[in-house]
Amino acid sequence: MKQTLLIAALLFITYLSSAQIEITKPIEEFAANKNTIVTNEKGVKYAYADWAKLMATGNYKLNPLIHDSDSTSFILVRRNEKAEDAKFAKLPKPVETKFFKTGAVFRFKDMIDMSGEQITAESLKGKIVVLNFWFIACPPCRYEMPELNTLVENYKKNKDVIFIAISLDKLADVKKFLTVIPFKFHVVGQSMPLFYLYGVDECPASLVIDRTGIIKFHSQGYGDGATPYWIKKTIAEIQTQN
Known part of the structure; x- marks a missing residue:
């Protein structure tokens, strides 16, 4: 899959019809949830309650394993702005x-x-x-x-x-x-x-x-x-x- 999502045809059609993109699944499902697979950088899986608690601190983030489409698997990493900038x-x-x-x-x-x-x-x-x-x-x-x-x-x-x-x-x-x-x-x-x-x-x-x-x-x-x-x-x- 391309790194970006091509929407040219959709733009043309929807602009002419004055329509908008239709959401085909509950919006809640676009966020990470209990069905999301979350591991550490060594591949060890977290329980939902554990990774959700860590995410709530604001000190962690979820990196998708697949960047260009809906990923069901993420790696939980601790934030380090200086290291990431480098x-x-x-x-x-x-x-x-x-x-x-x-x-x-x-x-x-x-x-x-x-x-x-x-x-x-x-x-x-x-x-x-x-x-x-x-x-x-x-x-x-x-x-x-x-x-x-x-x-x-x-x-x-x-x-x-x-x-x-x-x-x-x-x-x-x-x-x-x-x-x-x-x-x-x-x-x-x-x-x-x-x-x-x-x-x-x-x-x-x-x-x-x-x-x-x-x-x-x-x-x-x-x-x-x-x-x-x-x-x-x-x-x-x-x-x-x-």
């Missing part, structure tokens, strides 16, 4: 998208997030903006969310860095999903017109846009989990240049 710094930069270009101007549109907050193109001027395009049934989109949430936490006191996640899914489905798997970005639901406008046909796709509206980083796919590191790195580079 690892990702040695890896190739994530694959760039086909639909954005580094150095190009990104044209923002007015949006409304799931809390009802208006995000206008005018309000984003002079800000560093992180964008993420995703949809619920995209496994790699879900797998990178915990690390993207950590990024939001790292910058929560910095009002100059804005995180926006643009989803294909119906508002009702997104609302329910966020109760199962929290996503700390400003989440904008039912956004097929934005996908169509920007030509996004594969997810997940991430961008970092500087204060002048220039695209400084863009990637598609899970990228072995490296995308959040590169987003953080790009934000730091922008901050040192201004």
